[in-house]
Amino acid sequence: MNPTIEVLRKHRSIRKYQPIALPEEHIDAIIESAQMASTSSNVQAYTIIGVTDPAKKQELARLAGNQAYIEQCGLFLVFCADLHRLKEATELHGETFHQNTESFLVATVDATLAAQNAAVAAESLGYGICYIGGIRNNPQDVSVLLQLPQLTYPVFGMCVGVPDQEPSSRPRLPRHAVYHSDAYDKEKVTLGTQQYDDTMHEYYKERTNGKTLTTWSKGITDKYAKPGRGHIRPFLEGRGFRLE
Template identity: 50%
Template sequence: MNDTINLLMNHRSIRSYKPDPVTDDQLETIIAAGQMASSSSNVQAYSVIAIRDPKRKAQLSELAGNQRYIVECPVFLVWCADLYRLEKAVQQHAPEQESYTDAVENFIVATADVTLAAQNAAVAAESMGLGIVYIGGIRNDIEGAAELLGLPELVYPVYGMCIGYPNQEPDLRPRLPLKAVLHHESYDTAATEQSVKEYDEQMSNYLSVRTAGTRNTPWSALMAQKFTTPSRMQLKEFLDKKGFNKR
């Protein structure tokens, strides 16, 4: 164990923040650390929009399902997969050639790139004593969010991120057993299924303690509910309109 691993192993999602500001220097350092994440072929297919304006945060909070911590946090980041400037590079240097910016492969590259950068930034923020929480709800009304943020073609908001000084210390949430996610040489379905059974019991106990006995639903039952409930079904139409995944 070392300081970096200890930091990673103690990650918690923070949903309550002190009013202390995140300075410009802190923000720029956090984003610069994000930029040092691995990037496929150095395309760096992402952009980040920092929101401090209370009115704009309130608008984004409403679009994301009225999550109060978006308003409460001193700075809200919107992490976007961004192929716009790459398409502009094609138009500048190879206007006579067919562009494949709209291919599914490049959609995956951009989504992976922004995720790697965001996680680097999250760790950098936590190393400064700040807390973060990812906000997938930015995709609830993705068209409204994109319009509010002025996102051009080939840019979409993947998630938001609240950043600020924690005003809470939540318990660590248990993760799946390591053997459920670490396979050697080939995928082990038996180990996966056994690990889920073990994790169901662990999470049932965790929820029971956390909710004073009012909830003890196993993890697999929660996941079955999640994946049999339609969610954000408008995304495909939005991504089509933004020029993604045409081939």
Template identity: 65%
Template sequence: MNAVIELLQRHRSIRKFKPVPLTSQQIEAIVSSAQMASTSSNVQAYSLIAIRDAATRSRLAELAGNQAYVADCGLFIVFCADLHRLEEAASRHEESFHTNTESLLVATVDAALAAQNAAVAAESLGLGICYIGGIRSEAEKVSSLLKLPKLVYPVFGMCIGTPDQQPSHRPRLPQDGLLHWDAYEEEAMQAGIDRYDRTMHEYYKERTQGKTLTTWSRGIADKYKKPVRAHMKSFLEARGFKLE
């Protein structure tokens, strides 16, 4: 173990923050760290929208499903997949610019890698973070609010700030249920679900003083029994992304 691994393994999502804004030095350090994340072929196909305006923060909190901590945290950043900047760069050399499913994946992965670097940097400064995928539930309204051009879409937001809670760690899947050697091991995966269901049943039972008796697989079944954010395909196509 070392300090970096210990920091990573202490991660918890923070949903209650003290009313303390981030300093310019903290923001610079977090963004600089985000920029040093791996990026496919150095395309850097992402942009960050840091939200300072209180009214905009409140509106984003509402659009994200009335998650108050979007408005209350020290800083809220929207991580966007951005092919618009790449199109502009290519146009300076009078070249045609083609997009497809792969370029959309590259931009989304680039944004996610940058965000995780930002998260680790923030936590190393004693801050807490929480990813907000809920902004995709109203992706068109979020895009309009933030004046995002074509070929840019909001992947998720991130609350960053001084924690005002100490939530417990949520257990993760057992390693031997998700780490496969040389090929996908179906039996190990199935056994991993069984063990994790038992673990999460006890976790929920203790966390809720016996009020919630459920399992991880039950939650997955409930979440995916109908399409999740089925509007995203048409939304992305309307923003110029080609899913081909």
């Protein structure tokens, strides 16, 4: 259709990398693309930490639940929501900085939009990427390792590097299940889940030579039938975020 849409449609997460560093001009292009993402009221409430130090990558891999590809990839980016800079800017003018759940959300969304621009830029240069939410398993240790100030937190990491595997792309929900005309249609959601369960059953079966016989909704159930990462709210409050 066009080269941008081609890159977007070809996306698949890469979990095995060749140990090759990225040239500086590619890192610049990826970060400049990240910075051009839309940002709420131009607040740009995020900071990106690029990690190439092998010891730090090894430690981050461990903190993220032993995800070895963090160590292998050429560049590991940590996207941080950042209200610290906004507080500093407000105080420059002698005012008190006010924050709440809304500003937390703004910073988290800003970091995420920048990250997805970085992902697409990296993929357009031929690199593979993988988001790493696993760093929120131990967010306090990650924050200490990266010397993050109060009012910042690591939202997720992202491996960027030269792929050492060629996985097929993962099927998505049927379009009618996620795109509704003019109003939310719950029936389409129900039907879409049923259809997607069939698709994913086949996908897992094929990928594992018949060993994994599960569905998408079963995976969701396993994840959401118990609370996840209950440490996040106290962690965020400890970093100075006011979730009120």
